[in-house]
Amino acid sequence: MKRLHPDYKRPAIIKNGISIPGTAMIEIMQEVLSRGMSFRFRAGGFSMAPFIRDGDIISVSPLSSIPPGIGDVVAFLHPETKLLCIHRVLYRNNGALMIQGDNLPGNPDGMIPGEAIIGHVTRVERSGRSIKLGLGPERIFLAILSRTGLLEVMRRCAVPFYGYFRRRRALCEKS
Amino acid sequence: MRKELVSFIRLPDFALWKKIGDNRIPLSFDLEVTARCNNNCRHCYINLPPGNKRALRDELTLDEISKIADQAVSLGTLWCVITGGEPLLRKDFIELYRLLRSKGLLVSVFTNACLITDKHLDLFKKYPPRDIEITVYGITRKTYEKVTGTPGSYARFQRGIALLLEGGIKVNLKAMALRSNAHELPAIADYCRKRTRDFFRFDPFLNLRFDGNEERNEKIRAERLSPEEITAIERADPERSAAVKKRCGTLEISTPLRRSDNRLFQCSAGDNSFAVSYNGLFHPCSSLRHRDCLFDLRSGSLSEAWFDFTPRALSRKTTSREYIEKCRICPLMNLCQWCPAHAYLECGRMDEWCEYFCRTAHARASAFGPVSA
């Protein structure tokens, strides 16, 4: 049977560290971060589309002395589901953070205690290029839009043009 | 101009990992190749004497192991942890290790290092293990041998570990926090941190015996540190302390969803790994020893055990009021060692509340957490 692939990609060898399911993965990430280095991995899921897409390579960096603020995209261990999530901070309250995925309107992660935050996303790469949108100063604006529900309105308007706005579950990985 | 042909994804390749998570592929398994050990550690949940006839008789043969590994590989297993007892006590260890490697498995070995010889070193150099994990019971002869109960074991341990380290083998060191070595723990931690490949960890939680031997259980209980001592050493260790604190931050929120759910197994047992004991029994998780959760691989296939038996065994529900009212809704669940497997070892029932676990969890919460329980 002949199968034609219209999109030829250059052949590539991918070197992997072993993928370990379970808390080991989170521990490794925490360990890397605790040594002051950033942790780079391939994201799966749609909850942060279109700013982070399924398959993007994201880098999580250790938290600096300044706690994460409004609009920052952070990696955290969800207290209830124990899943690793990469979502955006909408606002802060008494050391806890209200966090929600850009593509999960009306479905916030809840007030997440500061201790559950593992690091913040400092870089997103797609097809070898660094993606800036969503991590720069506009992040504060995005957080406000997300909080007021306006991001969802914009998303709806954009649906005909943008397949990636489909609402799919979570940039959450099982832990 | 041309992009690199080789791309490097540091650590887990999430795409594969996620796929595996969705499809319930047994990515890894623990293979307990013997219950026998050259040492006689006071705290051990499994060890039998090197010449124990029954243990020898029941041990999986090389051929049986080969068949199990073949089945595992066909189900997608990538990683095998050879454990025991002391794996090197098996006369066919070298063959066994090469066999597993040749099937395309990454292999880790848990050993006390006492029996390492040049032959093993050559083997590990030629066919590198994923890692060799060694528990350091003490860093003085007195302490080490008090734990192992075996004269001469400290010298053998030192020799083995030196061989591995000089040979450049990936070695990970860890420790158990016991009554017999608690005074030396900071020095043990220091010793390990200076030599270990990845990061050092210690474990203060001792399982009771898999074989239920009450005389040995008494010794294990005597080796256990008190909840207060455990929290004290956890607090003294900055890394460990940070990890426990992180868990404390996630306490209260876990309550509401748990109330209505009376499934006993809420963990990841049977999702991506399993264990095989020395006598060929399949366990969804290595500590899970309840007879209803075991499947004999000598009379059935791994695929039956994985696809048919495991989901059935783990769908168990409980009606135990004590457990539902005390443990299920407990906000300290994250800090507690309680799980059905541990409860069974501790109290003989998988849905029983266990005082020792409970006290430890509360001690950790009051030492680390903002939450008062």
Next chain:
Amino acid sequence: MTKSIGTDMVFARSNDVVAREIDGMLIIVPLTAGVGDMEDDLFSMNETGTAIWNMIDGKKTIKEIISGLKEEFIAGQGEITKDVTGIVEELLKRRMIVEAASS
């Protein structure tokens, strides 16, 4: 500069690796020390790479692999030739394949 790859050369997978397919994904597990770089445990390949790997069977010549690939993918001859020899060089360098006795 390594030895250049001729189109009539034949390569086979090395005994130093085991290739596995897990959930449709090619995983190459090095068996002996020194395959690839030091710290790596596993290798994988993208779709095009996997197609090439599957054709490295100790029988097919590079020329045949190139034409096999052309049947599966839409791409120019020049590009495919360059990529196939590139990846074969890379695999050879990592000892994941060996040159087979030419038939």
